[in-house]
Amino acid sequence: MQRLSFRPLGLVLAAALVTASAALAQEKPLRVAEIWEIPTLDPTQDGTLMKEKAMVTETLVTGNPDFTLAPGLATSWSRESDTVWVFRLRPGVNFHDGSPLTAEAVVASLKAALERSGTVRSYTKISDLAARDPATVAITTSEPFPALPAALVYASAAIVSPASPKMPDGTIERPIGTGPFKVSAWQPAAQSFTVERFDGYWGEKPSIPAVTFRGIPDPTTRALEMQKGSVDFTSEVPYGDLDTLAAKGFAVSRNVTARNYVLNFGSLKDTPFADVRVRKALSLTIDREEIAQYVLFGMGRAGITAFPDTMAFADKSITVPKSDLAAAKKLLAEAGYVAGSGGAMTKDGKPLAFTLYTYPQRPGLVPIAGAIQSQLRKLGVAVEIKVTTFSAIAKEMKPGDARLAAMASAMYPHPDFYLRQTYHSKGATNTWGYANPKVDDALATATTTRDEGERTAAYNLVQRIAAEEEPCLTIAHYGVNVVMKPGVTNYAFNPIAHDYMLDPKMKLAP
Structure with missing residues (x-):
């Protein structure tokens, strides 16, 4: 007769755990x-x-690849008034610690983000938050802001559990997300x-x-x-x-993304860059097509405006100017510059020259800086390149210097994001001091009107003014590579x- 063999339950469970761990x-x-x-x-x-x-982490609203909005942790949202929005939360969502996603947790998370991030405050314009019930959050903005749902796609507005471990200064050490x-x-x-x-x-x-x-x-x-x-x-x-x-x-992929290579000036006040003729002379000297094709190996598109024409936000009537050295020299002459020793452009005995700061993390930046240096030399403008970290640039850069950076044009999927922060007189990234009342008025119209046609016209006007006055120089629209x-x-x-x-x-x- 066959004898049955029994193994202790503890050994069976231990063996199962070992097998699972091995898998x-x-x-x-x-x-x-x-x-x-x-x-x-x-x-x-x-x-x-x-x-x-x-x-x-995840946000209340997310974005699709075509820059339309999609539900995230909120399944729906509606606008109660010019400044009040209501978001309904997705049921059945838990944080990583097992606690449920509630309106109270969302309010606490967004309040902390507003306190700790000036960018979140600037992007969202949130002035008040309230949990109306466990699944409903009411958000009030400081002014009419139709782009709020899109602004909540911004990654730093993501929702984390109030129980996330923090350092004494409030820094979240390990985020507990969803x-x-x-x-x-x-x-x-x-x-x-x-x-x-x-x-x-x-x-x-x-x-x-x-x-x-x-x-x-x-x-x-x-x-x-x-x-x-x-x-x-x-x-x-x-x-x-x-x-x-x-x-x-x-596996190598080359992709177009919502980002621009931008040359911005230290200041548009009390520097040569205050004169729009100087800015446009520099712009006309830069050969954008050459940079896009040969410096970036086709990983980019020549550009002068905020958005490439492949994006729905773009004013497609704006075209990229071709490099024109003769026209650039004429503009500098009108601005009072003359060719001095060795062809260097000078005004009142001072040469037109600047340091161009950039950083190495984006592989196109340093080569583009070299190309700009070479091209502006033909105009008689000396450019010294300094490569350092992104954070160090803000500390070292002087008003008469410039920076070449890769600037996101859609950190959230709405034209207001880039146009407001870049060209509004109080824009978050407008550190160079550009101010045009027509731009500010157009952006105000875009946020107050309920007419989509009027809103689009206002954003297009901002793009056209920026392309004409060039407070900062868009060089090319960004291409990003991925290697796997x-x-x-x-x-x-x-x-x-x-x-x-x-x-x-x-x-x-x-």
Whole structure:
């Protein structure tokens, strides 16, 4: 007779756990080379990292690739009056600690974001928040603001649990969000953190078990790390490396995104840049087509306005001017400049020259700066290039200097975002002091009218004035590259991303 064998229940459970752990261990994490340093995980300070890349946090409203709005943590919203909006929350959503998403938690999260981020205050114009019931949030703006739902797509307005661990100064140390991934490890000294799959996620569950991020600000180093096999996914590698990486079997994509290469001046007051003729002379000397095709290896489009004509926001009547050195010299002569020793343009004995600051994280910036330096030399304008960190530029840059940066044109999907912050006299990024009452009036009209045609006309007027006066010089519309090892699949670039946006649907082969 066959004898039955019984194993203690504890041994059976232990064996099952070992088997499960072994299975999970075989599921490899996705290793991402992040293009920026990683000094914080606080969404109010780096919402893009936590929402778009790590997928830890989510916003009330989200954006589609075509720049239309879609429900996020709010399933619907309505405008009660010129300044009051009501948002209904998605049912069945939990934070990573298991607590439910409630109106009270949303109010607390947005209040903290408003306190800690001047950008959130500027973008959203929120003056008051109230939880009308557990699933309803009322938001009041300081003025009529039809773009509020779009502004709430902004990543630093993402919702986190009030229970998120904080430092003594209020900085969120580890955000507890509602996204498909939750923070599992954070190594500030190593510029690295890991997120793991959140099995209680309300939406589609990720197939990748975890994602590890490592800050590698240098584009060349990111490309080398890909070839060494230490990372699986990265973005913004040197454009000249793309064909080499593709030939080695890496998946390479080139994508148009909502970002501009912009040269902005230190100040438009008491500097040569205060004269619109000087600004336009510099602009006419810059060969945008040459930069787009040869400096950026086709990873960009020549531009002069806020939006490329592929975006619905663009005033398509505006065309990009061709480089015209003779016209540029004529404008400088009208502004009182004469050719001095060696052809240098001078006025009252002072040469027209400036330092052009830029930073290396965006691989197109330094090459574009070199091209601008070479092209302006033909005009008799000396440009010294200084490459440093983005944060250091604000400390070192003087009124007579300039900065070349990659500026997001749709951090939230609405034309008001870029036009207001860039061209309004009190715009958040308008540090150069541009002021035109017609621009301010047009932007005011755009926020108060209920007529969509009138609103579109107002935004188009701002674009035309900016193209004529050029308070800052748009050089080209941005192209971003993404490089992945062959085993990474189901990735689709989202053009509303600040840099790149990961997707829970992504898969990683064993």
